[in-house]
Amino acid sequence: MKYIKLVISLADEYQETLIAELFDMGFDGFEQLEDQIITYTAKENFSVGDRERMDQLLAGFPGKGFIESEEIVADQNWNEQWEETISAQTIGRFYVKPTWDNSTVPPDKILLEIDPKMSFGTGYHETTRLMLRLLPDVLEKGDHVIDAGTGTGILSIAAIKLGAESAFAFDIDEWSINNTLENIILNGVGKKMIVREGSSEVIPEGDQADVILANIQKNIIMDLLPDFIDSLKEDGDILLSGLLEEDKEEVVKKLQSRKLEIVDTRQENEWIAIHARR
């Protein structure tokens, strides 16, 4: 498979906003450098319309961004480049590392072995970190979890390692499903985790979660929220991220209008996560 590698020139303070947009366009694997982002997408996914939309987006930033270079790279090269940018890190109670990192797991940490390939969820993004830090405060042993937009599977795997009895994870991205399946095997959580390709329509009828996890993006979360609430037990908890600080008011209002109580809100840089309870 061939990928398009784009090197984009953009001031640091606008990079997260652009990344959220590019992510929705199907781009994945974002390397943030000083005033520069390197990103990839499958060649067949990048239409002329996408290119125009990207040019428009970049022109909209103060000081303007632009595409410095565009190159077609083969799968193998791409993965090698990507892997070089990933290394282990501690996030709250977890130690997240790819298989090619041989560092020692700190004794008090729970290992999450995640080979990210192209799926979002290395633990490097603020939204994943916020979710991983909130999860131990919310999850109880024996819980059933629904993980919407699972990416690499990282949040479900973390939940099971914390003591969840089962997790149902779904994602619209086929690549993410394959990557999640690999990570399930790596972490030995296969018996407790079910993965499906698709959106909220794939949640089994009558499935009721103690905890719903959704690190996606504001508009998608707003659309899927009614389905999430239908699949949440009375007193169940919902953790939402992929949200920017500026999204907070709208999302909180919507949650409250559906009679959910806001328990906690956390922030890292301009990103937030919300913990609400039914």
Ligand SMILES: C[S@@+](CC[C@H](N)C(=O)[O-])C[C@H]1O[C@@H](n2cnc3c(N)ncnc32)[C@H](O)[C@@H]1O
């Ligand atoms: C920001 S990533 C989060 C990945 C991972 N859960 C984490 O916390 O690191 C969002 C994921 O949501 C998926 N996604 C986007 N829209 C979706 C939808 N309508 N239903 C299910 N998954 C969706 C994307 O493919 C992507 O893998």
